[in-house]
Amino acid sequence: MSLLLELFGRLHPMLLHLPIGMLCALGIYEFRAWRKGDPPAPRFWVLLAAGCAAFTAGSGWQLHQEPGYVENFALEWHERLGIATGIGAILCAMLYSNVTRYRKMLLLSVATMLGAGHFGGTMTHGEDFIFEPLQKLAANDATQEPASRVSYERDIAPVLKAKCSKCHSASKQKGGLRLDTPEWIRKGGEDDGPAVNVGHPDGHPILERILLDLEDEDHMPPEGKRQLTQQESDLITEWLQLGAPFGPPLAAADAAAIQRLRDSLVHVQTISAESNELYIDFAATATDINNQIVTELLMPIKDNIVELSLARAIQIDDGIMPLIAQMPRLEILSLVNTSITAASEAALKEIATVHLFGTAIQPEQPSDALATEILDEGEIKLANTECPVTGEMIDPKYTIVYQGEEIQFCCPNCPKTFWEDPEKYLGAK
Amino acid sequence: MDDHDLLLTRRHFFGLGAAGIGGLALDSLLGPDLLGLKDSVPTTGTHFRPTAKRVIYMHMEGAPSQLDLFDYKPGLQKYFNQELPESVRQGQRLTGMTSGQERFPVAPSVFKFNKYANNQDGVWLSELLPHTASLAKDMCLIRSMHTDAINHEPALTFFHTGTQQVGRASFGSWMSYGLGNANANLPAFVVMISQGAGNMQALAARMWGSGFLPSEHQGCKLRAGDDPVLYLNNPKGVSRDDRRKLLDLTNDLNEKEYQRNFDPEVRSRISQYEMAYRMQMSVPELTDISDEDDETLEMYGKDVHTQGSFASNCLRARRLAERGVRFIQLFHRGWDQHNNLPNEIKGQTSAVDRAQAALVKDLKRRGLLDDTIILWAGEFGRSVYSQGTLTKTNYGRDHHPRCFSVWLAGGGIKPGIVYGKTDDHSYNITENPVSVHDLHATMLHCLGFDHKRLGYFHQGREMRLTDVFGDVIKPILK
Numbered sequence: 085m086s087l088l089l090e091l092f093g094r095l096h097p098m099l100l101h102l103p104i105g106m107l108c109a110l111g112i113y114e115f116r117a118w119r120k121g122d123p124p125a126p127r128f129w130v131l132l133a134a135g136c137a138a139f140t141a142g143s144g145w146q147l148h149q150e151p152g153y154v155e156n157f158a159l160e161w162h163e164r165l166g167i168a169t170g171i172g173a174i175l176c177a178m179l180y181s182n183v184t185r186y187r188k189m190l191l192l193s194v195a196t197m198l199g200a201g202h203f204g205g206t207m208t209h210g211e212d213f214i215f216e217p218l219q220k221l222a223a224n225d226a227t228q229e230p231a232s233r234v235s236y237e238r239d240i241a242p243v244l245k246a247k248c249s250k251c252h253s254a255s256k257q258k259g260g261l262r263l264d265t266p267e268w269i270r271k272g273g274e275d276d277g278p279a280v281n282v283g284h285p286d287g288h289p290i291l292e293r294i295l296l297d298l299e300d301e302d303h304m305p306p307e308g309k310r311q312l313t314q315q316e317s318d319l320i321t322e323w324l325q326l327g328a329p330f331g332p333p334l335a336a337a338d339a340a341a342i343q344r345l346r347d348s349l350v351h352v353q354t355i356s357a358e359s360n361e362l363y364i365d366f367a368a369t370a371t372d373i374n375n376q377i378v379t380e381l382l383m384p385i386k387d388n389i390v391e392l393s394l395a396r397a398i399q400i401d402d403g404i405m406p407l408i409a410q411m412p413r414l415e416i417l418s419l420v421n422t423s424i425t426a427a428s429e430a431a432l433k434e435i436a437t438v439h440l441f442g443t444a445i446q447p448e449q450p451s452d453a454l455a456t457e458i459l460d461e462g463e464i465k466l467a468n469t470e471c472p473v474t475g476e477m478i479d480p481k482y483t484i485v486y487q488g489e490e491i492q493f494c495c496p497n498c499p500k501t502f503w504e505d506p507e508k509y510l511g512a513k
Numbered sequence: 514m515d516d517h518d519l520l521l522t523r524r525h526f527f528g529l530g531a532a533g534i535g536g537l538a539l540d541s542l543l544g545p546d547l548l549g550l551k552d553s554v555p556t557t558g559t560h561f562r563p564t565a566k567r568v569i570y571m572h573m574e575g576a577p578s579q580l581d582l583f584d585y586k587p588g589l590q591k592y593f594n595q596e597l598p599e600s601v602r603q604g605q606r607l608t609g610m611t612s613g614q615e616r617f618p619v620a621p622s623v624f625k626f627n628k629y630a631n632n633q634d635g636v637w638l639s640e641l642l643p644h645t646a647s648l649a650k651d652m653c654l655i656r657s658m659h660t661d662a663i664n665h666e667p668a669l670t671f672f673h674t675g676t677q678q679v680g681r682a683s684f685g686s687w688m689s690y691g692l693g694n695a696n697a698n699l700p701a702f703v704v705m706i707s708q709g710a711g712n713m714q715a716l717a718a719r720m721w722g723s724g725f726l727p728s729e730h731q732g733c734k735l736r737a738g739d740d741p742v743l744y745l746n747n748p749k750g751v752s753r754d755d756r757r758k759l760l761d762l763t764n765d766l767n768e769k770e771y772q773r774n775f776d777p778e779v780r781s782r783i784s785q786y787e788m789a790y791r792m793q794m795s796v797p798e799l800t801d802i803s804d805e806d807d808e809t810l811e812m813y814g815k816d817v818h819t820q821g822s823f824a825s826n827c828l829r830a831r832r833l834a835e836r837g838v839r840f841i842q843l844f845h846r847g848w849d850q851h852n853n854l855p856n857e858i859k860g861q862t863s864a865v866d867r868a869q870a871a872l873v874k875d876l877k878r879r880g881l882l883d884d885t886i887i888l889w890a891g892e893f894g895r896s897v898y899s900q901g902t903l904t905k906t907n908y909g910r911d912h913h914p915r916c917f918s919v920w921l922a923g924g925g926i927k928p929g930i931v932y933g934k935t936d937d938h939s940y941n942i943t944e945n946p947v948s949v950h951d952l953h954a955t956m957l958h959c960l961g962f963d964h965k966r967l968g969y970f971h972q973g974r975e976m977r978l979t980d981v982f983g984d985v986i987k988p989i990l991k
């Protein structure tokens with residue numbers, strides 16, 4: 085029985101279109117009839133509309149009994165107005181004999197139905213579904229600041245809470261996965277490991293799950309549970325393409341400071357179109373720069389630097405370290421062929437990747453040019469390439485089998501000669 | 514507006530093409546999103562964080578034999594001089610050089626292969642590449658490349674510009690256009706050519722041309738000798754100050770011209786004059802290798818002292834890479850061994866083997882291999898059947914587009930792996946085929962680009978390096 089009820093509930097998204105169509109049609113018909121003084125619509129159609137509306141309201145109520153729905157404003161009012169529409173439609177049928185009352189009741193039912201429909205749409209498609217294109221148009225007009233596009237705290241965490249927390253939070257950890265704090269998200273679950281690939285635009289298991297077909301059994305959220313809206317999944321995609329940053333969004337670096345760098349022939353590049361993180365390379369002026377010049381140029385944008393190359397800048401030495409220490413996001417630093425010394429070694433350990441070739445810290449290691457590990461050696465073992473009788477080039481057409489091995493000859497006559505004394509010719513080979 | 518102006522405006526108008534103009538008009542009216550064009554609007558600057566910042570592409574011009582270098586087929590030895598079965602050849606179109614041959618006798622490689630430890634279960638490589646074999650744990654060997662063209666010219670054009678037709682932009686010029694340069698004193702795209710020992714094919718400058726892209730993105734050829742860039746040095750009697758004054762005046766005139774007709778090529782001209790002026794200082798510093806230590810020179814081998822050799826170009830490539838040049842293209846010519854292959858290929862491998870391995874190791878110790886993609890490729894492969902007379906120690910091989918081997922290293926490519934397989938005759942691909950478009954898409958991915966979004970409007974449609982093809986080969990990414 086409960087299975088049948090569940091099926092009944094699942095019919096809701098399909099059934100709901102019937103009362104919408106029928107009540108609207110009835111409304112238009114009665115409005116026209118009222119203006120012209122015509123009699124009301126045949127009773128059969130009113131009864132059918134009432135039946136559909138009641139049935140739909142009932143299936144909706146049943147669907148809500150299933151777990152996986154987050155109570156919110158839209159759901160609450162969708163349910164209330166939906167049930168009101170069902171009752172209203174039945175009252176319409178009951179009041180049919182009194183044309184004025186019936187028509188007033190119908191007006192009321194159509195109104196509640198429109199409200200229920202709106203909130204239902206909000207639940208499945210998100211709040212701004214209809215006007216989204218217009219908002220985008222407006223957004224295009226405004227000069228878009230690439231700064232702080234997506235924030236974990238502001239944009240992502242609420243979506244994860246609404247759509248994932250039923251099964252992946254403190255209360256329940258399906259697949260060993262929790263998505264309620266940055267730490268748990270990074271830790272990940274049993275199947276995929278870390279849910280996100282921090283610092284990379286792709287390779288995020290969570291996104292693969294979201295983008296799988298709804299029918300796929302690995303798709304998340306599972307079929308039947310509330311799905312992400314297009315807007316939500318776009319937000320998550322954008323956030324992941326930025327490399328899943330959990331911290332507060334980074335503001336764009338000071339434009340004047342960047343211009344100053346470019347005027348000094350320093351290469352400045354955001355690491356991607358969407359990011360405010362910078363890659364700085366002094367390649368063009370390496371031999372001319374010193375600690376002071378670099379410090380003055382980079383100090384205003386120190387928070388934004390993730391990759392920095394000072395390679396070949398022979399005048400750069402330990403005096404650069406106070407500046408380096410003030411770069412919280414620095415991940416890759418090249419000090420190749422600079423005058424940095426062992427005094428800075430400890431401080432440099434803080435940075436994920438540091439290249440130190442040609443400095444006092446990492447003396448050159450002569451490399452063995454042929455340091456290879458051979459696992460196996462092939463051999464050249466051609467079948468006989470010369471006729472054992474004449475020593476001429478073989479022709480595969482003249483092949484015999486002798487003691488299990490194929491032997492080839494140059495012409496049809498040689499095998500005869502061979503059979504006379506095989507050992508003699510094999511020995512000769 | 515006089516006739517002259519009208520002419521220029523008209524030319525630019527039609528350069529964009531009718532659809533281009535219409536598209537641009539619609540675009541500005543509606544915004545790209547409403548037209549669903551968001552993903553196809555050409556952009557510059559990376560789309561996501563790249564794993565590579567530059568490319569060193571060693572092109573082995575003439576097409577090296579995969580059978581004698583990378584694609585180990587020990588089973589072939591027992592088919593020596595036997596006819597290539599029709600079940601393998603499957604009616605494959607041949608070049609005019611062998612289509613008239615009576616027989617297609619199988620020619621197994623005369624070279625010994627060894628299995629070297631990599632990050633999988635080992636990789637078989639030819640005895641001809643002992644130094645390259647020492648990169649086994651760094652390189653990603655693709656044995657399943659294929660191409661559409663069977664002759665050098667179209668195959669080279671395909672590999673370098675993404676289509677067999679001439680006139681498109683080369684890979685390096687796309688990089689220059691999409692990424693700009695990391696060193697304002699050097700061009701973003703540099704080309705160096707070394708001559709090989711064997712049969713050499715023509716090598717046209719459009720392999721590094723910019724096609725429809727503004728011409729400042731074309732590759733700059735760096736020559737051997739005292740004059741690495743032609744006409745760069747001031748003529749006798751012209752001082753650097755005089756040159757500066759001349760340029761200032763010319764730039765003023767050019768800028769006036771630009772304000773009159775808005776031809777982007779005028780701006781290209783200005784920027785190229787300025788680039789040349791800065792290169793007068795930066796190129797001599799680049800090509801002077803006196804600051805290299807002996808140990809480094811020793812790595813590259815004794816040829817490094819011979820200007821114009823592959824080894825010398827490899828060392829220059831490293832110097833260009835550390836100076837921020839985006840795309841460094843080396844051509845080594847002479848791999849077209851239609852006959853006398855076992856002898857000629859030795860000359861070729863001895864010229865490149867040590868130097869290319871040194872280049873990768875040198876980059877690695879300087880931390881540059883992390884963000885430099887190395888690509889080593891020919892334009893196609895060579896046939897398993899012998900062209901001309903087959904003897905026990907000698908054979909030739911004809912062109913073969915259906916399968917060949919290339920290798921990559923660094924820049925976010927998975928190190929120490931082999932990708933793709935061919936059949937027993939190294940004739941057809943049996944597993945994981947990789948097209949030229951796929952390779953381009955994958956490299957662009959490493960460089961931070963969605964290959965479908967790096968485009969340029971020309972003649973009424975968007976042009977891309979991969980056109981409408983290409984898939985990123987994810988299994989070879991780190």
